[in-house]
Amino acid sequence: MNEAFPWLTVLIALPAAAALLLWLVAPLHRVARPFALAVSLLELALAVVAATQFDVAAAGEVQLGEVTPWIPQLGVSWALGVNGLGLVMVLLAVALVPLVVLAAWRDQEVAVPGTVVERRQMGYVALVLLLEALMVAVFAARDVFLFYVLFEAMLIPVYFLVGSYGGPRRRTAALKFLLYSLAGGLIMLVGVVAVYLAGPGGEQGFLVDSLAGNLTTSVWGERLLFLSFFIAFAIKAPMWPVHTWLPDTAQQAPAGTSVLLVGVLDKVGTFGMITLTIPLFPAAAEWAAPVIIALALVSIIYGGLLAVGQRDIMRMIAFTSVSHFGFIVLGIFVREEVALAGAMVYMVTHGVSTGALFFAAGFLTGRGGTQQIPAYGGMQRVTPVLAGTFLVAGLATIALPGLSGFVPEFLVLLGTFRVSVVAGVVAVLGVIIAALYILLPYQRIFTGPPQESLLAVRDLRAREKWVVGPLVAAMLALGFYPAPVIDAVTPLAAQLALDQPSSVGSADAAHLPASTAGTHEENK
Template sequence: MSFPLLTATAVVPALGAIATAAVPAAKRTAAKWLALLVSLATVVLAAVVLIRFDPGGARYQLTESRPWIADFGVRYELGVDGIGVALIALTALLIPFIIGASWHDADSHEGQTTNRRWRPTQGFFALILMVEAMVIIAFAATDIFLFYIFFEAMLIPMYFLIGGFGDRAHAHGEAEGAKQRSYAAVKFLLYNLAGGLIMLAAVIGLYAVTASEMGAGTFSMQQIAEARAAGDFTLAANTERLLFLGFFFAFAIKAPLWPLHTWLPNAMGESTAPVAVLITAVVDKVGTFAMLRFCLGLFPEASAWATPVVISLALVSIIYGALLAVGQRDIKRLIAYASISHFGFIVLGIFAMTSQGQGGATLYMVFHGISTAALMLVAGFLISRRGSRLIADYGGVQKVAPVLAGTFLVGGLATLSLPGLAPFISEFLVLVGTFSRYPAAGIVATAGIVLAALYVLLLYQRTMTGPVEKPEIQRMPDLRLRELAVITPLIALLIFLGVFPKPLTEIVNPAVEHTLSDVRKTDPKPDVPDVPEVSEVEAAK
């Protein structure tokens, strides 16, 4: 039996979370270093997964399959395609930067209680590692029930990270801040639990249909695909549509897609900046990934049926998120609404049903994760210095902290998809893929680019330029060595992938072709006007 590489990639952070939580209360620094070393070990394993994956090979590779709950057809099945590999690599890559940026975020909780067993630092970093383990399993699971368990289970550590370790830079004092953190955590949990319960009903419904059609119920995507190819499994149109809606509803909340998005600004605004990155750059990607793997893979006819509505919702997300970002006074909420707009682009690319659109959507997931991490983490460093999230409390930062202002600018330019930076490639592909099949939708989506430039440049102007009028800004230090170590590699990646995305596109494109074949779609052929033939005599004249 081959080495279970995918399982190991998830087990290492899970065991690291347990070990970090068990570090003695007085050894806070040791717990931080342990968490960082575990996250780096996970990066190594994810790199091995990336190296061993053959883009020209089978659709699902590095597969593992073992009986789990045999009486109900549940198996422990893992396997990755190019999309899953890219997102596992993104997850493993970002966690060390999240941990590095969070180095002192739990320190303020120390000494808040006389309970000697209370170890907030250890608990904080253990929760981050546990989220990483669950997300990796979700990206690798090919058993639907296995995916569902981790899709829901990751809500638990995220709830405590938002509510228990939230942002302390609140304009209305600590008491009001605690209420807002609690509200944001509960809202996050209730929204996602509601989506998960509806998805559970659809999962059970799918199992019942497979039992009726195939003689034995199964949750295995590969078994369902094989039965469908052999003609042993078909879904009635209405049944398929209902099951699709059950899955899509849960994924649209996780993504999030308008109008199911309202939990995200609260959750990101009340979290620490690194936890906000964990939410939008890692956890939320599970929703858009699942649309590709499960909605399109399991319910191709229903996906085509729902496409006009989904594209409409995606366009509303793009414009709505961008407009609300323009009007924000809170830095982190501005980035949250910008992310809602970006997720609209991702969903638009997925349901454009073209190779450029879906390839661009997959690249968008990866590049948005890196660019949002860069911008939000620099914003977190800025907020920790001033103690305020309000844009009006800043001004002239570039005069006293030029490196901080410069990295903030690069993160912002990546967010607005400036050519030469990685997000431009993905956004361009999404728009090209959308234009080729839905020109009107492509035109509307283009307005999101203009609005993105507006909210990013206004944010930079109001916070970084102008005179230094506030004493807190005059005393503001520039980025420290640890902070530079967090931000510099992210900016380097944005530039490198912006000029040379080929290593990633080679991995992603074959998986996109498989997804398009699931929904029986091909790229539309360009309209070329007929050119009348010219005779040799006329040509000679």
């Protein structure tokens, strides 16, 4: 499993070391923003080079692997590796971080003068770089104990990013986020210990590959272990009814923090469902699937309806994500190959489109001074580029054909209908609601006569265009040619799918995009 060069360790160490240097070397405070941007771009370049070492034909297998004893007495290893899903999530994370740094370039300059500005800007970008290291690590972790440590460690930079740099109620929102996440983590810790005791043990007793298929436990023991992990992942995702921390956090967090929180970090929940709960507890996952599917459908409808009624634009985007995560969880637990592949692609495309929405909302509220939707009107005439960015991102989130959200949502719905027509019909209602929660805010904010107080507002500056431009390009690219991402995740979907009469067979391969049909046949 060991590779010649430890690509994943380097991708973790680089931003972590850069964050430490920013904290310790005072002269770097003056150049914190360009330093962080340079490091994040270098990280992206290294990630792309590492991706070229990945064999897409074997994307269902763990590659770029590293295993080094960490605490052998406890069976803990520094074990890293990525399959196709892990690779695309790492690439998503490292691609968003430079945009977050660039978007926050002018933050804090007006509010606080002098050297305090430099310290605050340094603190923000240092926390972002630390968070980047942890994001890469959690998507690459192949040791259950290591995954748990990283799962909890991510709370630290997010807590300070929200609590120190957010809105007027930032501390309350940060504390709520922390309490919810810690509660889920404590439940998961019980499961982590129990999994080791039920496994084969030894110096590598926490390796996922050692535990999968080798747990010695009763039927109800497996179900309880499954629930201990699933509850933590459901909170992180977030799913109804443990979602309430997300709207409050997104409302108070800086826009860039929300991009990473909703676009990447929340995917750790669905990533854990795919890579840990189903492989480790397959029978329990099948047992719990009907209830989880029902909760996912509630999330789709409830999140959509709540998004329609929001007056705060950041809360509105957060509730749309509750609905979208419902689609992802639905695709995972119907356990149908097409739906599973769609859910995995959805994780990537949602990060791109929702990231663009949060950036656009952040640029808008920075100009208007408020997050309240009724305070705006006619902004399309004043800020046409900003209006176009919001519209394209919004249309991508509601799965307009030709944009990034269409293919994954179509695949999830197609696979769901093959398993349950009732669940498919309910999910389609969420698609209809989605049109309302995007188009109504767009109408209220950007159409009609402009507010007189906002007539002097400038459109997006060059730096801000460089932030949203790559995301708009990605939404178009993934809309017209999603094949690379689909090819990367389809082998894993084939491994996890249940053998159902409605699953994709050789005759059904034509339903998949052309580039995936050959891969599908190879996996049969």
